[in-house]
Amino acid sequence: MSGPITLDISRMLSRASRSAPTGIDRVEMAYAEGLLEREGDRLRFGAMHPIGRYALLPPDATQAFVRMTSRRWAGAEDEAEPLIAAARRLLNAILLAEPRVGARRSTSASTYLNVSHHHLDRPAALRAAIRGPGDRFVCLVHDLIPIEFSDYARPNEAKRHARRIASAAALTDGVVVNSQATRRSLESHLRAAGRAPPVLVAPLGVRCPSRPAVATPPATFVLVGTIEPRKNHLLLHIWRRLGEAMGRAAPRLVLVGRRGWENENVLDMLDRCPGLRGLVEERSGLSDAALDELLASASALLLPSFAEGYGLPVAEALAQGVPVICSDLPALRECGADVPEYLDPLDGPGWMQAVLDYADPGSARRQAQLRRLAGWRAPSWADHLDAALGFIGQLADERFRLAG
Numbered sequence: 001m002s003g004p005i006t007l008d009i010s011r012m013l014s015r016a017s018r019s020a021p022t023g024i025d026r027v028e029m030a031y032a033e034g035l036l037e038r039e040g041d042r043l044r045f046g047a048m049h050p051i052g053r054y055a056l057l058p059p060d061a062t063q064a065f066v067r068m069t070s071r072r073w074a075g076a077e078d079e080a081e082p083l084i085a086a087a088r089r090l091l092n093a094i095l096l097a098e099p100r101v102g103a104r105r106s107t108s109a110s111t112y113l114n115v116s117h118h119h120l121d122r123p124a125a126l127r128a129a130i131r132g133p134g135d136r137f138v139c140l141v142h143d144l145i146p147i148e149f150s151d152y153a154r155p156n157e158a159k160r161h162a163r164r165i166a167s168a169a170a171l172t173d174g175v176v177v178n179s180q181a182t183r184r185s186l187e188s189h190l191r192a193a194g195r196a197p198p199v200l201v202a203p204l205g206v207r208c209p210s211r212p213a214v215a216t217p218p219a220t221f222v223l224v225g226t227i228e229p230r231k232n233h234l235l236l237h238i239w240r241r242l243g244e245a246m247g248r249a250a251p252r253l254v255l256v257g258r259r260g261w262e263n264e265n266v267l268d269m270l271d272r273c274p275g276l277r278g279l280v281e282e283r284s285g286l287s288d289a290a291l292d293e294l295l296a297s298a299s300a301l302l303l304p305s306f307a308e309g310y311g312l313p314v315a316e317a318l319a320q321g322v323p324v325i326c327s328d329l330p331a332l333r334e335c336g337a338d339v340p341e342y343l344d345p346l347d348g349p350g351w352m353q354a355v356l357d358y359a360d361p362g363s364a365r366r367q368a369q370l371r372r373l374a375g376w377r378a379p380s381w382a383d384h385l386d387a388a389l390g391f392i393g394q395l396a397d398e399r400f401r402l403a404g
Contacts, residue, residue, distance in 0.1 A: 003042075003109045003110045003396065004043070004044050005043055005110065006043075006044045006045070006056065007031055007032060007044070007045055007113050008047060008048070008112065008113065008114045008115075008118065008129065009028060009032060009045050009046075009047055009062070010047040010116070010119060011024065011025065011116035011117075012025070012028050013047050013065075013087050013091060014050075014118070016069070016084050016086070016087035017084055018285070019080070019287065020073060020287055020288075020291075021073045022226075023142075023312045023313075026312070027115055027140065028115055028116045029069065030205060030384075031115050031385070032066045034381055036063065036066070038389070044059070045059070045062040047091075048118065048119045048122075048129065049091055049094040049095060051095075053094055054125060054128045057090055058090075058093055061086070061090060061093070064086065065087065065090060068083050068086055073288055074289055075289045109135050109136065109396065110135045111135065111136040112129050112130050112135060112138070113392075114129075114137075114139045115140040117139075117141075117142065117161075120139065120163070120164035121160050121164045121167065123163075123167045126171055127171070136174075137171055137173055138174045138175070138391070138392055138395065139176070141164075141165070141168060141175055141176070141177050141186055142182070143178075143182055143185070143307075143331075144161070144165065144182065144185040144186060145230065145309060146160070147161050147162055147165065147189075148185060149230065152228070152229045152262075152307065165189050168197075169190050169197070170193070170195065173197060173198075173395050174197050174395045175197055175199045176199075176388055176391065177199055177201055178201075178202070178204050178309060179201065179203065179309060179330075179334045180201055180330075181329075181330040181331040181334060182331065187199060198391075200388070202383075202384045203334070203379040203383075203384065204312060204381075204384060205378075205380045205382070205383065205384045206315045206316045206380075207288065207292075207319070208319045208378055219252065219299045219358075219359035220251065220299060221251060221252070221253050221300055221301075221302050221359075222254050222256060222294055222302065223254070223301075224257060224291070224303070225256075225313065227257055227258070227260050227263055227266060227270075228260030228263055229306075230306050230307055231257075231305050231306075232305055232306055232327070232345050233263065234265075235302065235304050235351060236266060236273075236280065238348060238351055239253050239276060239280055240273060240275040240276060242279070242352070242355070243275040248278065250279055251355060251359040252280070252281065253279060253280045253302075254280075254282075254283055254298075255280065255281070255283065256284070256294070257284060259282075295317055295322050296320065296322070298317075298322055299323070299358045299366070300325050300366070301314070301317035301323070301326075302326070302355075303325075303332065304326070304327055304345050304351065305327050305332075306327070306345050307329065308329050308331045308332055309331055311326070311329075311336070314326055314335045314340060315335050315336070315378060318339055318373060318378065321370075323340070323358065324339070324340035324341070325341045325343065325354050325358065326340050326343070328342035328343060336376075337376060338372060339369060339376045340369070341365070341369065
């Protein structure tokens with residue numbers, strides 16, 4: 001494969017003030033770090049300024065920003081202010097760049113790579129980023145949930161995501177997706193648009209931290225995800241019942257994620273329900289290290305979602321040797337195979353019984369999952385990037401063949 005790769009890090013720049021990454025943030029960082037290691041001088045970085053101007057970014061300053069962001073997300077408190085300042089300098093560099101700096105052509109065709117959905121809803125801006133008719137555009141589509149489950153999304157998000165998918169259909173040379181479930185959803189929209197770029201299924205990689213030795217803690221469960229309707233935090237009703245039945249002996253629940261949207265009843269429970277006090281704790285903005293430490297002592301990770309495109313928390317928990325109780329969704333079964341406990345997200349009694357079983361120090365049900373987990377292999381970023389780069393190379397070869 002010849003020609004440079006330009007990775008768009010617009011989302012990373014926009015998240016400089018955040019102390020912890022979301023799932024999509026992790027993906028953009030994994031690509032930035034992995035491609036820096038693999039591609040060296042062939043890798044370039046680009047970004048879109050909020051006003052809609054795209055430019056290539058200065059290499060040394062951008063690499064320093066990526067490293068600083070990685071340290072910050074790992075828990076380096078002293079990187080907070082320098083990181084924000086570095087992001088501002090890079091955004092200013094976009095404004096100060098020569099007109100259409102992103103349109104400069106190299107001696108060979110390049111690949112523009114967008115793995116975060118950022119500004120996919122702005123096709124005119126995307127065309128500026130792609131640069132020229134001989135260049136390739138590859139994007140990563142994480143899910144189609146805002147379209148297929150618009151009742152769980154922010155207002156107007158369904159229309160915005162539909163524009164992203166329309167851009168993918170109209171402009172890309174190829175699309176990477178994280179699961180067969182996402183591929184099935186995407187391809188129906190591509191067929192409806194009358195164009196079908198090739199689609200690669202490449203499961204996302206996960207970090208595999210060493211599991212620290214921990215003393216046997218009180219039974220604690222962890223639920224990772226923004227507090228929004230799709231994540232089904234109505235599981236809190238189970239904890240209220242556990243508190244009523246068991247008092248302070250009830251297991252604990254830790255919610256990891258910021259407060260989101262359209263979830264007033266759940267937020268009211270968190271703020272005003274006396275039965276949850278002392279049993280349910282909110283922790284947002286956790287670094288990767290802090291989340292790893294929390295998971296290491298958990299009885300299980302809970303993921304009672306109504307819809308998922310991949311289920312990164314499931315893979316990350318299993319990679320750390322932590323049992324998982326999650327919704328019975330196709331994407332989660334792809335991710336966890338036969339290891340997790342799968343439940344209907346509306347099966348309240350089933351969830352309560354699973355929590356009680358896994359909270360028991362001698363739980364046979366939990367031990368059975370740990371035995372299943374011994375045969376599970378965590379997906380790696382190395383495998384993902386191998387697949388993605390191979391896909392980009394195939395697209396380049398196809399372009400060359402057609403041009404010849």
